[in-house]
Amino acid sequence: MLFWILAVSIPIYAAALYMSYQATAQRLEAGAARDADELATQLASSLDTVIRPIEGGVRTVARQLEEVNPPPEQYPLRIRGILAAWPEVYGSTIAVEVREDEPGSRPFAPYYYRRGAAVAYSDLAAESYGYSRLKWYREAADTQQPVWSTPYFDAGGGETWMVTYSVPFFRKGPADQRLFAGVITADLALDWVRNAARDLSLGPFDTGWLVSPPSDQAFMAHIGRADSHKAAGAVSFQEVARTEAEKMLARGASFALLPRRVAGEPTYLAVRNLETLDWRVILVMPRKTLLSEARGLLKRQLWLGAAGLLLLTVAISLIAAGISRPIHALAESVRTAEEGNLDFQLPDVTSRDETGVLAVALRRLRDSLKTHVQLRAESLAAESRLEHELHIAASIQQSMLPRGDSAAQPRAARVAAALVPAKQVGGDFYDYFVSRDGNLLFAVGDVSDKGIPAALFMARVTGLLRVLGNTGNSPERLLAEINARLVAGNDACMFVTVGCGVLDLSNGLLKYASAGHEPPLVRRVDGSAHPLRTESGTAIGIDAPVDYLLSQAFIAPGDTLVLYTDGVTEAESHDRVQCGADRLARLLGEPGAQDPSALVQRVIDSVGRPAAEFHASDDVTVLAVNLQPPAVTSRRDAAGEYWRIEAVASPNGIRQVQLWLRAILAARNVSPERMADVELTTEELLTNIVRENTSRGGSVEVAVECLLSADAITLTFRDSGKPFDPLAHAPPDLAQDIADRAIGGLGIFIVRELADAVNYSFRDGRNVLEIRLRRTPVPKGVSP
Amino acid sequence: MSLKILLEQENPPVIALEGRLDSNTAPDLDRMLDRVLAKKGIPRIVFQLGDLDYLSSAGIRCFVRARKAIEPHGGKVAIVNPQPGVQKVLDIVKAIPAGGVFKSVAELDAYLDEMQRKVREGE
Numbered sequence: 001m002l003f004w005i006l007a008v009s010i011p012i013y014a015a016a017l018y019m020s021y022q023a024t025a026q027r028l029e030a031g032a033a034r035d036a037d038e039l040a041t042q043l044a045s046s047l048d049t050v051i052r053p054i055e056g057g058v059r060t061v062a063r064q065l066e067e068v069n070p071p072p073e074q075y076p077l078r079i080r081g082i083l084a085a086w087p088e089v090y091g092s093t094i095a096v097e098v099r100e101d102e103p104g105s106r107p108f109a110p111y112y113y114r115r116g117a118a119v120a121y122s123d124l125a126a127e128s129y130g131y132s133r134l135k136w137y138r139e140a141a142d143t144q145q146p147v148w149s150t151p152y153f154d155a156g157g158g159e160t161w162m163v164t165y166s167v168p169f170f171r172k173g174p175a176d177q178r179l180f181a182g183v184i185t186a187d188l189a190l191d192w193v194r195n196a197a198r199d200l201s202l203g204p205f206d207t208g209w210l211v212s213p214p215s216d217q218a219f220m221a222h223i224g225r226a227d228s229h230k231a232a233g234a235v236s237f238q239e240v241a242r243t244e245a246e247k248m249l250a251r252g253a254s255f256a257l258l259p260r261r262v263a264g265e266p267t268y269l270a271v272r273n274l275e276t277l278d279w280r281v282i283l284v285m286p287r288k289t290l291l292s293e294a295r296g297l298l299k300r301q302l303w304l305g306a307a308g309l310l311l312l313t314v315a316i317s318l319i320a321a322g323i324s325r326p327i328h329a330l331a332e333s334v335r336t337a338e339e340g341n342l343d344f345q346l347p348d349v350t351s352r353d354e355t356g357v358l359a360v361a362l363r364r365l366r367d368s369l370k371t372h373v374q375l376r377a378e379s380l381a382a383e384s385r386l387e388h389e390l391h392i393a394a395s396i397q398q399s400m401l402p403r404g405d406s407a408a409q410p411r412a413a414r415v416a417a418a419l420v421p422a423k424q425v426g427g428d429f430y431d432y433f434v435s436r437d438g439n440l441l442f443a444v445g446d447v448s449d450k451g452i453p454a455a456l457f458m459a460r461v462t463g464l465l466r467v468l469g470n471t472g473n474s475p476e477r478l479l480a481e482i483n484a485r486l487v488a489g490n491d492a493c494m495f496v497t498v499g500c501g502v503l504d505l506s507n508g509l510l511k512y513a514s515a516g517h518e519p520p521l522v523r524r525v526d527g528s529a530h531p532l533r534t535e536s537g538t539a540i541g542i543d544a545p546v547d548y549l550l551s552q553a554f555i556a557p558g559d560t561l562v563l564y565t566d567g568v569t570e571a572e573s574h575d576r577v578q579c580g581a582d583r584l585a586r587l588l589g590e591p592g593a594q595d596p597s598a599l600v601q602r603v604i605d606s607v608g609r610p611a612a613e614f615h616a617s618d619d620v621t622v623l624a625v626n627l628q629p630p631a632v633t634s635r636r637d638a639a640g641e642y643w644r645i646e647a648v649a650s651p652n653g654i655r656q657v658q659l660w661l662r663a664i665l666a667a668r669n670v671s672p673e674r675m676a677d678v679e680l681t682t683e684e685l686l687t688n689i690v691r692e693n694t695s696r697g698g699s700v701e702v703a704v705e706c707l708l709s710a711d712a713i714t715l716t717f718r719d720s721g722k723p724f725d726p727l728a729h730a731p732p733d734l735a736q737d738i739a740d741r742a743i744g745g746l747g748i749f750i751v752r753e754l755a756d757a758v759n760y761s762f763r764d765g766r767n768v769l770e771i772r773l774r775r776t777p778v779p780k781g782v783s784p
Numbered sequence: 785m786s787l788k789i790l791l792e793q794e795n796p797p798v799i800a801l802e803g804r805l806d807s808n809t810a811p812d813l814d815r816m817l818d819r820v821l822a823k824k825g826i827p828r829i830v831f832q833l834g835d836l837d838y839l840s841s842a843g844i845r846c847f848v849r850a851r852k853a854i855e856p857h858g859g860k861v862a863i864v865n866p867q868p869g870v871q872k873v874l875d876i877v878k879a880i881p882a883g884g885v886f887k888s889v890a891e892l893d894a895y896l897d898e899m900q901r902k903v904r905e906g907e
Binding site: 651654655673676679680683684687690732746747749750753754 | 806808838840841842844845868869872876877
C-alpha cells in the first residue's frame with residue numbers, strides 16, 4: 001500500500017514542482033527583461049548625465065564665438081575655460097578654418113590638454129599635424145553639425161586614446177552671410193571612459209560593456225569592477241555579443257536570448273544606446289543566473305516536498321499498520337478454519353471502520369458456515385440412511401423375484417430372467433411359477449415410474465399375481481382381476497403394463513394376455529425369432545373393468561418365449577438408434593449357447609451394461625421360457641428343424657406324442673388338415689407298435705422323429721420290436737365291401753393313403769418307418 | 785380329450801358321438817354297441833358325428849362291426865353330419881357304402897320317408 005501511495009504521489013508532486021518552476025522561470029525571465037532594460041537605461045543615463053553638460057558647454061562656447069567673434073588671441077582663454085569647467089574633459093582646441101579667398105587666413109589651432117594635474121599646450125596648426133584633414137575636424141566641417149568622433153589615438157596632439165566632440169562655429173561674412181569659421185572640440189580620454197564604466201554597478205548582471213559604435217578602432221570598456229564571467233571575458237564572445245547587440249539595435253530590440261549558447265548556457269543580452277555619445281551599454285546574463293532564484297525556490301520546494309513525503313510515508317505506515325494488523329489477525333484466525341475448525345475465535349475488532357465491518361462479516365460467515373456444515377452433516381446422515389433403506393428396498397425387491405435356482409425350475413421347461421434396474425429400486429418386475437394345475441405362469445411388467453413408488457406398486461402387482469395366478473386363472477381373467485383390484489384406490493394414478501402367459505407344459509399350449517405390454521418374441525429351434533401375435537388391452541391401473549383378450553398359440557418343444565420390457569427395445573446406441581424388437585430378434589438368433597440363461601445374458605450384455613452396444617436409460621428386464629419336455633429333444637438340422645420324441649408304448653404315450661406333434665406343427669403354421677393327417681398317421685402306426693409291445697411284455701422302445709423342412713413334414717417311427725414291414729402286406733381290396741373284409745390292415749392303409757411317400761427299413765435293430773408328407777396336401781384321387 | 789357317447793334314442797338307436805374316437809376310446813363305443821346290438825332285428829343304427837373331432841381306424845372298426853351285426857338282417861348303418869376330417873377317413877377306407885352318409889338329420893329323415901314310400905308301393 002505504502003509503495004502504491006508513494007508511486008502515485010511522487011509523480012504528481014514532481015509534476016506540480018515542475019509546473020511551478022516553469023511559471024517562476026517565466027516570471028523571472030519577464031522580470032529580468034524589465035530589470036535589464038532599466039539597468040541599461042540607468043547606466044546609459046548616468047554617463048549621459050556627465051557628458052551632456054560637456055556637450056552643452058562646448059556648444060555654448062561655439063555660439064559665443066559666433067556672436068562675439070573674439071580675436072584668435074582670446075581662444076586659448078576660452079579653451080582653458082572649458083578644461084577648467086569640466087574636469088572630465090581631457091583636452092580641447094579651437095581650430096580655425098583656412099579660407100583660400102581671404103588673404104592672411106592661416107591655420108590656427110591651439111590645443112590644451114591635461115597632463116597630470118597640469119595643463120599642457122600643443123599647437124595643432126603645425127605642419128606635422130595637419131588638423132584640417134583629420135576626421136574629428138572634417139566631419140564637423142562637412143556636416144556643419146556637432147559630432148562625436150570614433151575612438152582614435154591623437155598622435156601629435158593629446159597623445160592618448162580619445163573620443164572628440166566637435167562643434168562647428170561660424171562668423172559673419174562681408175555680405176553678412178554665415179561663414180563656417182572653424183571647429184571647437186572637447187576630448188574625452190578613453191581612460192576616463194574606462195574608469196567611468198568601472199565605477200558603474202552591474203547589479204544582478206554578470207557582465208556588461210560600454211561599447212563604441214562599430215568602426216576600425218572599436219573600443220570596449222568593462223562595466224563594473226569584476227569580470228566574473230569567464231566566457232564573457234573571451235574576445236570571441238565579446239565580438240559575438242557586440243555583433244548581436246548591433247543586430248538587436250537594428251531591429252529595435254533591447255533584451256534577447258543569444259542565438260548560441262555561451263559555455264553551454266543559454267544567455268540573455270540587453271543593449272541600450274547612450275543619448276550623447278553614440279555608444280552602447282551591453283549587459284550579459286546567463287540563463288542560469290537568471291533562473292538561480294527559481295532554482296533556489298525549486299530547491300526549497302524539493303526539500304519541503306521530500307520532508308512532506310517522508311511525513312506522508314510515516315503517516316501512511318502508521319495508518320496502514322492500524323488497518324492491516326487487525327486484518328492479519330483476522331486472516332490468521334480464518335486460516336485455522338481451513339483445517340476444519342469452525343469454532344475459531346475471531347479477534348475482537350470493535351472499531352466502526354472497514355476493518356470492523358469485515359470482522360462482523362467474517363463472524364457472520366463463520367456462524368452461517370457452521371450452521372451450513374451442521375445441516376450438511378445432518379442431510380448427509382439422512383441421505384445415507386435413505387441410501388441404506390434404498391439398498392434394503394432393492395434387496396427386498398430382488399427377493400420378490402423368483403430365484404433362478406433349479407428348485408424353481410419346472411420339469412418341462414427352463415426359465416431364466418434378469419432385471420437390471422436403472423435406479424436402485426425399479427419399476428420393472430418379472431415372475432414365474434408353476435401353478436397348482438401344473439401350468440407354468442410367467443409375467444413381465446413395467447410400472448409407469450421408477451424408484452420407491454414404482455417398487456411399492458410393483459410389490460402389489462406381484463403379490464396379486466401370485467395369489468390370483470395360482471388358482472388356475474386364465475391370463476386374461478388374471479389381468480382383469482388384478483386390474484380391478486389396483487384401479488380401486490389408485491390415487492397415485494400409477495399404472496403398469498403386464499404381459500402374462502400360462503404355458504401348458506404337457507402340450508405346449510400357450511395362453512397369453514397383454515395389458516399394454518410389448519408382444520413377446522418366440523425364438524424357434526432354428527434360431528429365428530418372431531413376435532407372438534397378441535391382442536393388447538389397457539395397462540393395468542388406469543380403468544376398470546377391462547376385458548382383456550386371450551391369445552392362444554402353440555409353442556414347439558425347444559422354442560423359447562422371450563418377454564421383455566421397453567427398457568430393452570428403447571435402449572439407444574451412441575448414435576441414438578433404438579435397439580428395437582427387430583434388433584432384439586436378430587440378437588436372439590446369433591450363434592452361441594441357446595439355453596434361456598445364455599439368451600438372457602446376451603440381451604443384458606447388449607443393453608444393460610455400461611459398455612454395451614446400446615445404453616438403456618430405463619429398467620431392463622428379460623425373461624426367457626424354453627419349453628423343454630424331458631421326452632423331446634430338438635435341434636436345428638441342415639434340412640430344417642428336427643424333433644425327437646421318446647414315446648411310452650401305451651395309449652397315453654401315443655396321445656402324448658400326438659400332443660407334441662400338434663404343438664410343433666401348429667407353432668409352424670402347418671394347416672389343420674395336415675395336422676389331422678399327422679395325428680392320424682401317428683395313431684395308426686403307434687397303435688400297432690403298442691399292440692406289439694403289449695404282447696411282448698412292454699419292453700419295446702419307440703421314438704418318433706419329426707423333420708420339418710420348407711415344404712415337407714417327415715415323420716420317422718423307430719421301434720425295437722421284432723422286424724415287421726407293414727408295407728409288405730397287400731392293401732385291402734376296396735372293391736369288396738368292408739363289411740365283407742377281414743378287419744385289420746386298415747390303419748396302415750390309411751397311412752399309405754395320407755402320405756406322399758412311405759419307406760420301411762430295419763436298421764440298427766430298429767424298425768424304421770419313414771413317412772413323408774408335403775406341407776400342403778396335394779389332392780389325390782381316391783380309388784373308388 | 786376323450787369321447788362322449790350319447791344314446792339319443794333307444795329304438796332304433798341314435799348314437800351321438802362327441803370328441804375323439806380312437807384306439808383309446810373305441811372300446812367305450814364297443815361296450816355301448818354290445819348293449820345296443822343285443823337286441824335282434826334292429827332296422828338301423830344312426831351315428832350323429834357332428835361333434836366328433838377325430839376318427840381313427842379303431843373307430844371305423846366300430847362302425848364296421850355295427851354294419852356286420854345288423855346288415856344280414858336288413859338293417860342299415862347311417863352316418864350323419866361327419867366333419868371333413870372324419871369324412872376324409874371314412875372316404876379313404878370306404879367304411880360306409882354310398883348312400884349311408886347324410887349331411888344332416890333332415891336329409892336322413894327325407895331318405896327314410898322315401899324308403900318307406902318305396903316299401904309301401906312295393907307291397
